[in-house]
Amino acid sequence: MTVLRSVVVGTGSALPARCVTNDELTRTVDTSDEWIVQRTGIRQRYLADASETTSVLGTRAAQAALDAAGLTAADIDLLICATSTPDHTFPSTATQIQAALGMQGGVAFDLQAVCAGFVYAVTTADKFLSTGSAKRALVVGAETFSRILDWEDRTTCVLFGDGAGAIVLEARDGEGTTADRGVLSASLRSDGRHREKLYVDGGPGSTGTTGHLRMTGKEVFRFAVGSVTDVIADAFRVAGIVANDLDWFVPHQANRRIIEASADKLGIAREKVVLTVDRHGNTSAASIPLALDVACRDGRIRAGDLVMIEAIGGGFTWGAALIRW
Ligand code: UT7
16 A cells, blocks of 8 residues: 655754853753753753854754755755744744745744653654645754753753754655655654653743742653553554564653663663764753764664654653654
């Protein structure tokens, strides 16, 4: 049976110019390189200056993905930007990226699912492409979390970084089997009862301010390792695949310990895990496309490989998608 598949045809990423090591942070925050590395695996992160806004980073990543795909903005008819740190309350960061790329047609919108935003955005784009509603999509994850961090709170400020990543998805005919290239299955969940565990204490409709990120780290950690396997198992079941079939596991990059515990629990070999949290920190919706771009450019992920992406974020929101590259 012929079906439409959303096939990845290019990746790109962008980081701010300034790289901040753990040692540099210890000059202003009561922390240590040893604590951060031991508890999280993070060694450095990139922090945006005032000119490096979410849309600026997102545009650079999107342009790099277009270049990798050999396409131009005119070839794109859907642009989704996953972000929780938009340049402005409105218009959307996606429309700002659209304008900056010179894309005059199509549809562009932001998607807000915090750290799970990129998995949500890929799943949403796949709905457009697999139903013939769009032909080529730019899916961007872009964040400047440094703007919403409380730099007096050492339990959160050392964890996050800024950056952006993007992929281009193209609708192509497939056979309807797991040998097809493209998004093979995806599963999303959310449960708003967990709001207080990870949230921002402000917003345009409440305080009228941007607010700061607040997190009960231990509870998020427990949930991330303990409860998100439902979406992964679902994505495997729908595709008719088992963990051993995976070539690469590219999870949200929040904490090395969470990533390794999840891989072990799922029975995914450590050498199949793409890990970038050491160099980028937690870049929320940007973390997966940043990691994908690293692993594509260094030659690890190749056409035909079976890749699983997975994330959990504030809300809670969580999801997983299986993609044959
Ligand atoms: O992307 C969204 C999803 N977010 C996450 O996945 C984050 C999930 N949570 C985590 O990654 C971990 O819970 C953290 C890395 C945030 C914390 O690790 P932990 O092993 O759960 O540490 P903890 O919160 O239990 O803190 C242990 C100790 C505390 O001191 P006492 O009470 O034992 O004396 C903290 O005060 O570490 C202390 N501490 C720090 N020390 C040095 C907390 N932050 C720091 C710090 N530097 N930056």
